[in-house]
Amino acid sequence: MKIAIIGTGYVGLTTGICLAEMGHDVLCMDIDQKKIENLRQGKIPIYEPGLEELLASNNLTFSTNIQEAIEFGEVIFSAVGTPMGQDHKADLKYVKAVAKSFCEHANEYKVFVNKSTVPVGTAEMCRTIIQEQTDQEFDIVSNPEFLREGTAVDDTLHPDRIVLGTDSEKAKEKLIELYEKNKDKILFTDIKSAEIIKYASNAFLATKISYINEMANFCEKAGGNIHDVAKGMGLDSRIGSKFLRAGIGYGGSCFPKDVQAFIETGKEHGHNFEIIQATEEVNRKQKSLLFHKLRKHISDLNGKTIALLGLSFKPHTDDMREAPSLTIAKLLAEEGAKIQAYDPASKHPLNNCASAEEAAQNADALLLITEWPEFQELDWSKIASSMNTPLLLDGRNFLKNPPPEFTYESIGK
Numbered sequence: 001m002k003i004a005i006i007g008t009g010y011v012g013l014t015t016g017i018c019l020a021e022m023g024h025d026v027l028c029m030d031i032d033q034k035k036i037e038n039l040r041q042g043k044i045p046i047y048e049p050g051l052e053e054l055l056a057s058n059n060l061t062f063s064t065n066i067q068e069a070i071e072f073g074e075v076i077f078s079a080v081g082t083p084m085g086q087d088h089k090a091d092l093k094y095v096k097a098v099a100k101s102f103c104e105h106a107n108e109y110k111v112f113v114n115k116s117t118v119p120v121g122t123a124e125m126c127r128t129i130i131q132e133q134t135d136q137e138f139d140i141v142s143n144p145e146f147l148r149e150g151t152a153v154d155d156t157l158h159p160d161r162i163v164l165g166t167d168s169e170k171a172k173e174k175l176i177e178l179y180e181k182n183k184d185k186i187l188f189t190d191i192k193s194a195e196i197i198k199y200a201s202n203a204f205l206a207t208k209i210s211y212i213n214e215m216a217n218f219c220e221k222a223g224g225n226i227h228d229v230a231k232g233m234g235l236d237s238r239i240g241s242k243f244l245r246a247g248i249g250y251g252g253s254c255f256p257k258d259v260q261a262f263i264e265t266g267k268e269h270g271h272n273f274e275i276i277q278a279t280e281e282v283n284r285k286q287k288s289l290l291f292h293k294l295r296k297h298i299s300d301l302n303g304k305t306i307a308l309l310g311l312s313f314k315p316h317t318d319d320m321r322e323a324p325s326l327t328i329a330k331l332l333a334e335e336g337a338k339i340q341a342y343d344p345a346s347k348h349p350l351n352n353c354a355s356a357e358e359a360a361q362n363a364d365a366l367l368l369i370t371e372w373p374e375f376q377e378l379d380w381s382k383i384a385s386s387m388n389t390p391l392l393l394d395g396r397n398f399l400k401n402p403p404p405e406f407t408y409e410s411i412g413k
C-alpha cells in the first residue's frame with residue numbers, strides 16, 4: 001500500500017521505516033530540509049537502536065514536498081509535533097497545517113490518519129478544516145502512537161495494541177490491510193475514545209511513577225526500603241512491577257506535556273483531574289530532589305565542581321526534552337557550581353565531557369541522573385580516587401552494589 005508520513009521525527013520516521021519493513025511503499029515528508037537530506041544519505045537524525053539498519057529499504061523515499069506526499073499516499077499519516085503551548089495546552093498549529101495541506105492536495109479518496117498525540121476533538125477539527133476547502137471524499141482516523149523511545153522499532157513492529165478510532169467502514173478496511181501483520185492487535189473504537197486512550201494511558205503511567213516516588217519520599221521519613229516496598233507491591237499481578245522504580249521523576253517528550261495538556265483539556269470540558277494534577281505536582285518537586293540532597297552535603301555550591309552522569313531523559317535515547325538533568329543543571333548553575341557532564345548519546349551543550357571518568361575528575365560530588373547500563377560497569381574505585389570528595393547521589397537507584405569508596409545516597413532508602 002502507498003503510505004505518506006507527514007512529519008519525520010521520532011514517531012514519523014520510526015513508523016515510516018517500520019511500515020516499509022512490512023512491505024508497504026512509504027514516502028516520509030518533513031519541512032526540515034536538512035533532516036531529509038541526511039535521511040537520503042542514510043543518516044538517521046536521532047539515536048534510536050535498530051532504526052539505521054532498516055533505513056536502507058528500497059520502498060522508502062524522502063521528500064520535503066507536501067503536495068508530492070499527499071498525492072502519493074492512499075493513507076496519509078500526520079505525525080507532526082504537538083508541543084506544549086504557553087497555556088500548557090497541546091499546540092495544534094502543525095496538525096492544522098497538515099490538515100490544510102491535505103485538503104489542498106488530496107486528488108482522490110484518501111484516509112487521513114492522525115498519529116500525533118492530540119486532545120479529544122482534534123480529529124473533528126481536522127475534518128472541519130478539510131471539509132471547508134474540498135468536496136473530495138476522505139475519512140479521518142485517530143491512531144495514537146504508543147512507542148517508547150529506546151525500543152521504538154520493536155514497539156512498532158510488535159505492538160501491544162493498535163488503537164484505531166474511526167466511524168468509517170471504508171477506512172477500517174484500509175487500515176486492516178495496512179496493519180495486516182499485526183491485525184490481531186487492533187482495537188477499533190470511536191474517534192474520541194481513541195484520542196482519550198492515549199492521554200489516559202500516559203497520565204496513568206505518569207501517576208504510577210509519581211506514586212512510587214511519593215512512597216520513596218515517605219520511606220526516607222518513616223524508615224523502610226523503597227526497593228523492597230516496590231518489589232512487594234509489584235508482585236501483585238493487579239499492580240505489576242513496571243513503572244514502580246523510584247527516582248528523580250519523569251521527563252521526555254511525552255509524559256510532561258501530555259499530563260499538562262490532559263489537565264487543560266479536562267478544564268475545557270468542566271472537569272478537574274485531581275489525581276493527574278497531583279501526579280504533575282509530585283513530579284515537579286521530584287525533579288529537584290537530587291539537588292536538595294546535594295545541598296545537605298555541600299551547603300555552599302559556589303565554585304564547586306559537580307559531575308553529572310547521564311543527561312537524556314532516559315537511557316537509550318538522546319532526547320533531552322523535559323529531562324530532570326535540565327532542572328538540576330539549572331539549579332546548580334544558579335548556585336555558581338561548575339558542571340562536568342557525560343552522556344553516551346545526548347548532543348546537548350551540557351554534554352561537555354568525553355567520558356564518565358573525565359566528568360568525575362576533581363569533582364566534589366557525582367550525581368547519577370540517567371541509568372545508562374554502561375554506568376554499571378564503571379571502575380568506581382578509580383573514579384572515587386579521581387574526585388575531590390567521593391560523594392555519589394544515585395538519582396535512579398541504579399547501582400546494584402553501592403561502591404564502598406563513596407558516601408552513597410539514593411532515593412527512598
Ligand SMILES: NC(=O)c1ccc[n+]([C@@H]2O[C@H](COP(=O)([O-])OP(=O)(O)OC[C@H]3O[C@@H](n4cnc5c(N)ncnc54)[C@H](O)[C@@H]3O)[C@@H](O)[C@H]2O)c1
Pocket residue numbers: 006007008009010011012029030031032035079080081082094097098115116117118145146147148149253254
Ligand atoms: N517521541 C515519542 O516517544 C512519542 C511517542 C508517542 C507519541 N508521540 C507523539 O507523536 C507526535 C510527534 O512526536 P515526535 O517526538 O516524533 O516529534 P518530533 O518533534 O521528533 O517530530 C516532528 C516532526 O514534524 C515536522 N513537521 C512539523 N510541521 C510539519 C509540517 N507542516 N509538514 C511536515 N513536517 C512537519 C518537524 O520538522 C519534525 O521533524 C507528538 O504528538 C508526540 O506527542 C511521541
